Amino acid sequence: MSAVMEIALDPDKSYEIVNGQPEExxxxxxxxxVIGANLIRDLGMYLKVHKRGLVCSETNFKIGQNERxxxxxxxxxxxxxxxxxxxxxxxxAPDLAVEIISPNDVHDKVSEKVLEYxxxxxxxxxxxxxxLRSITIFRSATxxxxxxxxxxxxxxxxxxxxxCSLKEIFQTSLNSSVD
Numbered sequence: 001m002s003a004v005m006e007i008a009l010d011p012d013k014s015y016e017i018v019n020g021q022p023e024e025x026x027x028x029x030x031x032x033x034v035i036g037a038n039l040i041r042d043l044g045m046y047l048k049v050h051k052r053g054l055v056c057s058e059t060n061f062k063i064g065q066n067e068r069x070x071x072x073x074x075x076x077x078x079x080x081x082x083x084x085x086x087x088x089x090x091x092x093a094p095d096l097a098v099e100i101i102s103p104n105d106v107h108d109k110v111s112e113k114v115l116e117y118x119x120x121x122x123x124x125x126x127x128x129x130x131x132l133r134s135i136t137i138f139r140s141a142t143x144x145x146x147x148x149x150x151x152x153x154x155x156x157x158x159x160x161x162x163x164c165s166l167k168e169i170f171q172t173s174l175n176s177s178v179d
Contacts, residue, residue, distance in 0.1 A: 014058065017067040025069050031130055032100050034172040036071050039098065039128070042164040043074065050161065053077045053095070060089040061097075063120040068113070071128075072098035074159075093120040096158060100128040114138050124158050133170045 014025040028036065036057065043055045053076040060067050073094035075085070097117045101110060110127065117125045118140060125138040133149040139157075147153045149166045 014069055019066070026102055026104065028071070028100070029102065031172045032071075032102055035128060035130055035169060036098075036100055038169045038171065039164070040072055042169070043072070043159075043162070046159065046162045046164075050159075051077065052159065054080055054085060056085065059085075061094055062089060062091045063093050063116055063122075066116065068097070068117070070094065070097035070117075071100045072096075072126075076158075093117065093122050095123045096126065096155075097122045097124075098126040098128060101130065103131075115141060124155060128169075130170065130172075133166065135166065135169070 014027075017023075040055060040057055047053065047055055053074055055072065055074050057072050058069055059073055060069050061073060067089055074096035075090075076095045079092070079095065099110065099113065114125045114127060118138060123139070127136045127138065128134075129136070135147045135153055137145045137147070137155065139145075147166055149170060152163045152165055153169070154163050
């Protein structure tokens with residue numbers, strides 16, 4: 001964590017540092033957690049074969065002047081430090097930041113975060129909407145691609161050959177007819 005704050009923070013909570021101030025990152029609920037795990041599973045299987053970089057979850061990254069904790073992040077192999085990822089805050093922006101929208105997320109705050117990631121050099125931001133069962137890829141503020149349930153998520157420019165079923169990503173029960 002940044003040395004900016006002098007207040008006592010709850011050690012059982014995660015905090016992003018925004019404009020020099022700690023902002024509590026809401027803990028993921030069950031559905032959010034399963035969707036994130038499903039996406040990490042598919043990215044991990046792809047990366048096991050293609051060796052294009054590292055995927056991580058809930059990791060602090062330096063994003064401009066802030067520290068952000070994307071739900072999932074990916075760093076291309078060429079940018080992974082020679083000794084591997086650092087123990088603490090990663091001092092650079094990831095190539096991919098994935099944010100899974102929680103029920104209490106405020107639209108403006110999520111939109112600001114997407115723009116902040118892009119301005120810091122994140123190549124793609126994936127915004128995952130469990131309610132709409134869609135994933136929106138932002139390559140810039142104007143280059144936006146939406147994938148809806150029933151389609152496959154792809155990202156040829158960042159993850160050539162990667163493909164995963166949105167139906168499987170959004171499956172949060174053992175009985176697929178319940179989701």
